[in-house]
Amino acid sequence: MTRTLWTRTAAAAAALLLLAACGADEPAAETTGADPAEEQTLTVYSGREEELVADLFEQFETDTGIELDVRYGDSAELAATILEEGDSSPADVFFSQDAGSLGAVAQEGLFQELDADVLERVDERFRSPDGLWVGTSGRGRVAAYNTDLIDEGDLPDSIVDFTDPQWKGRIGFPPTNSSFQAFVAAMIELEGEDATRDFLEGLKANDPKLYEDNSSTVRGIAAEEIEVGFVNHYYIYEVAAEDGEIPVANHFFTGGDPGALVNAAGVGVLASSDATDAAREFVDYLTGDEGQTYFAEDTFEYPVAPGVEPGEDLVPLDEIESPDVDLSDLGATIEPALELLAEVGLL
Amino acid sequence: MARAAHLGPRARPSFARVPAGLLVWAAIVCLVMAIPLAYILLRVAESDAGTWDLILRDRTVWLALRSIGLVAAVTAGAIGLGVPLAWLTVRTDMPLRKVWAVLVALPLVIPSYVGAFALISAFGPSGMLNRVTGIEGLPTIGGFAGSFAALTLFTYPYVYLIVAAGVRGLDPSLEEAARGLGRSRLSTFTGVTIPLLRPFIASGGLLVALYTLHDFGAVSLMRFPVFTQAIYLQYRGAFDRTPAAVLSLMLVCLALVILVMEVRARGRARYHRVGSGTAKIAGRIHLGPWRWAAFAACLLITLIAFVGPVATIAFWLARGAARGGEVRLTWAAAGASMGISALGASVALVAALPIALLTARYGSKAASFARYVSYSGYALPGIVVALGFVFFASNYASWIYQSIPLVVLAYVVLFLPQASEPLQSSLLQVGPRIAEAGRALGSGRRRVFVRLEAPLISRGALAAWALVFLTAMKELPATLLLRPTGFETLATRIWTGATAGLYSKAAGPALILLAICAIPLYVLARRVEARDLEVRVEK
Known part of the structure; x- marks a missing residue:
C-alpha cells in the first residue's frame, strides 16, 4: 500500500522531470536550427x-x-x-x-x-x-430586425430614437461585446459624454434584453425574444449558416449616425x-x-x-452613411465608454 | 475517555525546531509562488498620482464592498450545503448514500460560467421555465441572487469533498460520549461534530471564498459587477497595466484579510487523539423517516447543479448535430488536457507539502508567511497571473516561454491552495504523536514521514490531487496565453467554439470534459468506500 503509493509518486516525478527536459529542449532546438527554410x-x-x-x-x-x-x-x-x-x-x-x-x-x-x-x-x-x-x-454596425414582426419602414434613421418608450421590451444587444463598446466610444467622440449617458440611460429605461454576444442576439431576434438588436452586419449570415434560414434582416442607420459605425x-x-x-x-x-x-x-x-x-x-x-470618426482615436475612448456602460448599469 | 479530549485548549507544536530541508523546500516554492505578486508590484511601482486618482473613487470602493458581500454570502452558502451533505453521505443510512457521495461532488466539474449560463437558460428572463409555464412575472435569476446561486452551487463541492474526508477520519468516541451523556442527536452534531470538523470547514470555506473573489465569468454573465470587473475594464478598455496592477494588489489585500479570518476560524484547538488506543470505526447513524428528506435534498441539488447544465450542453450538441453540423470529438485535446492537468496536480502536491507541513506541524511565523505568499496566485484573476508569467518568462527565461512546463508552473501558482488545504487538514487530524512515537523508536524523520504519516494522510493527498486536476482541466486564461503554439486542450476548444457563437461546436469538448472529470471524482469516492470495507473485514 505504502510502497505502491510512493513508487507511483516517484514515477510521476520522474515523468515530469523528463517532460520538463523535453519542453526545455524544444524551443532551444528551434533557435539553433535557423537554416533558411526555417526562416519561412x-x-x-x-x-x-x-x-x-x-x-x-x-x-x-x-x-x-x-x-x-x-x-x-x-x-x-x-x-x-x-x-x-x-x-x-x-x-x-x-x-x-x-x-x-x-x-x-x-x-x-x-x-x-x-x-x-x-x-x-x-x-x-x-x-x-x-x-x-x-x-x-x-464591419458595419446595424440594427438587425425580425422581418415577421417589423417593416423596415418603421425603423428610425438614428439609433438614438430607440430610447423612445414605444421600443420598451422590444430591443436587445450584447454590452460586453467589443464592437458594441466601440460604437459607444464613437458616440462619445461625436456627441460627448453627457449625450451618450442620456442615450444609454434611455436605452436602459426600455428594458433591453442583454445578450452574451452578437450571434445570441441574432438568435434572440429570430426566436422573437426581441424585435430589434444592435449587432455587426455579418452575424445574420453567420447564424443562418449554422441554424438555417432566419427571418432577420439588417437595417443601416443614416446621416452619419454613430449607430452606423464601420x-x-x-x-x-x-x-x-x-x-x-x-x-x-x-x-x-x-x-x-x-x-x-x-x-x-x-x-x-x-x-x-x-x-x-x-x-x-x-x-x-460607400453607400453606408457612417459617422466621421478616426478609428485609431477610438482606442483611447474605449475606456470612458466602458466606464459609462458600467456606471449606467449595462455592464 | 476524559484523557482522549480532542479539543484541548492549545495544540503545542511537538518539534519546535523546523528542519532546514523543509524550510529550503518551502522557500523554493514561495519564490515561484511570488511571481505574480512580483509582477504586480513591479507594475504598481510605475504608477503615478493619476493612476491613484483613477482608482480611489467611489465606484472602486462600491465594487469592493459588493465583492466582500458576495464572498461572505457564497462562503456561508457553500458551507451550509457542503457540510450537511458530507455528513449525510458518509455517516448516515440515507438511501443510495454511496451514489450520492459521487453525484453531489459532480457540480465541481462544471465551469462556473457554463453553470451560470445554464441557470440563465433555465431560470433567466425568457428562459425555459418562463417559456414552458408561460407565467409572466415569475422571479428571474440575475444580479446578486443569480451570482450567489451560481457560485454557491458550483463551488460547494470544495467544502463537501474536504469535509467528507474529515468526517471519514473522525473518531466517533466523542460523539458517542456526548450521546451517552444525554445530548440529543442535533446538539451532538452542532456541539461536537461541527467543532471537530472546524479545520476542514475552514479549509473548504477558504477555497470557496478565494474562488469567489477572483471569479469573473459567473458574475459577468449574471450582470453583477464586482471588483474583478474593474480589473477587466482596465485590460480591455484602457490597455493599461498599471491601474490593473494596483487593483490586483487591492484584491490580494482582500484575500489576505480572508486568510487571517480563516486562521481565526480554524482556531488553535487540537483535532487528533491524544489518549491511548486507536480511533473506532464509526457506525451508521439511522435517520428514520428523515432519510427520505435527505434523499430528496440530494436529488434536487444534483438536478439543478449537475443535470441541468449537462442537459443544456447536450441540447446544444443535439441541435448542432440535427442541423447537420459536424460534431467534433476532440480526442487529442482530451489527451492533452488530461496530461497537463495531471502534471499540474502532481507538481502542486509536491509544492504544497512543505507549506502544509509548516502550517500544521510547526505553526511558525515562516509558515504563515509561506502561506500568505503562496495563496496570492489563487486570489487573482487568471489573466493577471498569466500576464505575470508572460512578462517574466518572455523577457528572462525565453527557453521556457510558451512551453508545457510553463503552463504546469502556472497551474501550480494558480491552484496551490487546493492542494495544500486538504493536506493540511489531514495532517492536523493525524496529529504529531504518531510521528513522535516513530522518532522515539529510532526512525529518522524522513522514514517516519514516509512510513507512518504519508499513508495516514493519503486520503487528503488524493483529494488534493483530484481538486487541482479538476480545476486545471477547466482553466482557460493562463492556458491560452502560455501554451505552446498549436497546443489545444478541451478548455481552449470550448473557447474557440463559444467565441465564434457556435455553441454546438463548444458542446462536444464540454461534454468530454465533464466525462473525464467525473472519473477522478468517482475514484475518490470509491476508494474511500473500499477502505472502510478493508477495516471492517479485519474486525
Whole structure:
C-alpha cells in the first residue's frame, strides 16, 4: 500500500522531470536550427477567431510556401501579451479583431512602419495615420430586425430614437461585446459624454434584453425574444449558416449616425520580428485580392481595398452613411465608454 | 475517555525546531509562488498620482464592498450545503448514500460560467421555465441572487469533498460520549461534530471564498459587477497595466484579510487523539423517516447543479448535430488536457507539502508567511497571473516561454491552495504523536514521514490531487496565453467554439470534459468506500 503509493509518486516525478527536459529542449532546438527554410515560418498572434480565418491562413500557406504558426486568443489579451513581451515577443504579426488593440501596440512603439503601397491600397478610414497598422476588413454596425414582426419602414434613421418608450421590451444587444463598446466610444467622440449617458440611460429605461454576444442576439431576434438588436452586419449570415434560414434582416442607420459605425479588423508587423519579409508578404496578402475576396465571400465582411466587391446582399460600403470618426482615436475612448456602460448599469 | 479530549485548549507544536530541508523546500516554492505578486508590484511601482486618482473613487470602493458581500454570502452558502451533505453521505443510512457521495461532488466539474449560463437558460428572463409555464412575472435569476446561486452551487463541492474526508477520519468516541451523556442527536452534531470538523470547514470555506473573489465569468454573465470587473475594464478598455496592477494588489489585500479570518476560524484547538488506543470505526447513524428528506435534498441539488447544465450542453450538441453540423470529438485535446492537468496536480502536491507541513506541524511565523505568499496566485484573476508569467518568462527565461512546463508552473501558482488545504487538514487530524512515537523508536524523520504519516494522510493527498486536476482541466486564461503554439486542450476548444457563437461546436469538448472529470471524482469516492470495507473485514 505504502510502497505502491510512493513508487507511483516517484514515477510521476520522474515523468515530469523528463517532460520538463523535453519542453526545455524544444524551443532551444528551434533557435539553433535557423537554416533558411526555417526562416519561412511566421508566428501570427490572431485575435480573429479560428472559425473565421483558419481557411484563409491555409490558403496563404499554399500560395506562398510560408508556414504559419498561429496563436489564437482574444484581441485585447493578445495586445496585453505583446505589451508584456516587449522586444522579446515571439510574434511577427498581430492580426486583431479591432482597431483599439492595434492602437495599443502601436502606441508602445512595438510595430514597424508598413510599405506605402500596401497602406495606400486601403481606404484612409481603415488604417493607422502613422502607417503602423492597416485594416483588412470592415464591419458595419446595424440594427438587425425580425422581418415577421417589423417593416423596415418603421425603423428610425438614428439609433438614438430607440430610447423612445414605444421600443420598451422590444430591443436587445450584447454590452460586453467589443464592437458594441466601440460604437459607444464613437458616440462619445461625436456627441460627448453627457449625450451618450442620456442615450444609454434611455436605452436602459426600455428594458433591453442583454445578450452574451452578437450571434445570441441574432438568435434572440429570430426566436422573437426581441424585435430589434444592435449587432455587426455579418452575424445574420453567420447564424443562418449554422441554424438555417432566419427571418432577420439588417437595417443601416443614416446621416452619419454613430449607430452606423464601420469598424475594422487589421494587422501590424512587430518591430522585433526577425521574419520581416515574410510578415510583409502576409500583410500584402490580406490586403490584396486573395485576402479581400476571402473576407467578402467567406466571412461576409466588407473588403477595405477597392477592386473587390462586397457580397451581393450587402449595402456597398460607400453607400453606408457612417459617422466621421478616426478609428485609431477610438482606442483611447474605449475606456470612458466602458466606464459609462458600467456606471449606467449595462455592464 | 476524559484523557482522549480532542479539543484541548492549545495544540503545542511537538518539534519546535523546523528542519532546514523543509524550510529550503518551502522557500523554493514561495519564490515561484511570488511571481505574480512580483509582477504586480513591479507594475504598481510605475504608477503615478493619476493612476491613484483613477482608482480611489467611489465606484472602486462600491465594487469592493459588493465583492466582500458576495464572498461572505457564497462562503456561508457553500458551507451550509457542503457540510450537511458530507455528513449525510458518509455517516448516515440515507438511501443510495454511496451514489450520492459521487453525484453531489459532480457540480465541481462544471465551469462556473457554463453553470451560470445554464441557470440563465433555465431560470433567466425568457428562459425555459418562463417559456414552458408561460407565467409572466415569475422571479428571474440575475444580479446578486443569480451570482450567489451560481457560485454557491458550483463551488460547494470544495467544502463537501474536504469535509467528507474529515468526517471519514473522525473518531466517533466523542460523539458517542456526548450521546451517552444525554445530548440529543442535533446538539451532538452542532456541539461536537461541527467543532471537530472546524479545520476542514475552514479549509473548504477558504477555497470557496478565494474562488469567489477572483471569479469573473459567473458574475459577468449574471450582470453583477464586482471588483474583478474593474480589473477587466482596465485590460480591455484602457490597455493599461498599471491601474490593473494596483487593483490586483487591492484584491490580494482582500484575500489576505480572508486568510487571517480563516486562521481565526480554524482556531488553535487540537483535532487528533491524544489518549491511548486507536480511533473506532464509526457506525451508521439511522435517520428514520428523515432519510427520505435527505434523499430528496440530494436529488434536487444534483438536478439543478449537475443535470441541468449537462442537459443544456447536450441540447446544444443535439441541435448542432440535427442541423447537420459536424460534431467534433476532440480526442487529442482530451489527451492533452488530461496530461497537463495531471502534471499540474502532481507538481502542486509536491509544492504544497512543505507549506502544509509548516502550517500544521510547526505553526511558525515562516509558515504563515509561506502561506500568505503562496495563496496570492489563487486570489487573482487568471489573466493577471498569466500576464505575470508572460512578462517574466518572455523577457528572462525565453527557453521556457510558451512551453508545457510553463503552463504546469502556472497551474501550480494558480491552484496551490487546493492542494495544500486538504493536506493540511489531514495532517492536523493525524496529529504529531504518531510521528513522535516513530522518532522515539529510532526512525529518522524522513522514514517516519514516509512510513507512518504519508499513508495516514493519503486520503487528503488524493483529494488534493483530484481538486487541482479538476480545476486545471477547466482553466482557460493562463492556458491560452502560455501554451505552446498549436497546443489545444478541451478548455481552449470550448473557447474557440463559444467565441465564434457556435455553441454546438463548444458542446462536444464540454461534454468530454465533464466525462473525464467525473472519473477522478468517482475514484475518490470509491476508494474511500473500499477502505472502510478493508477495516471492517479485519474486525
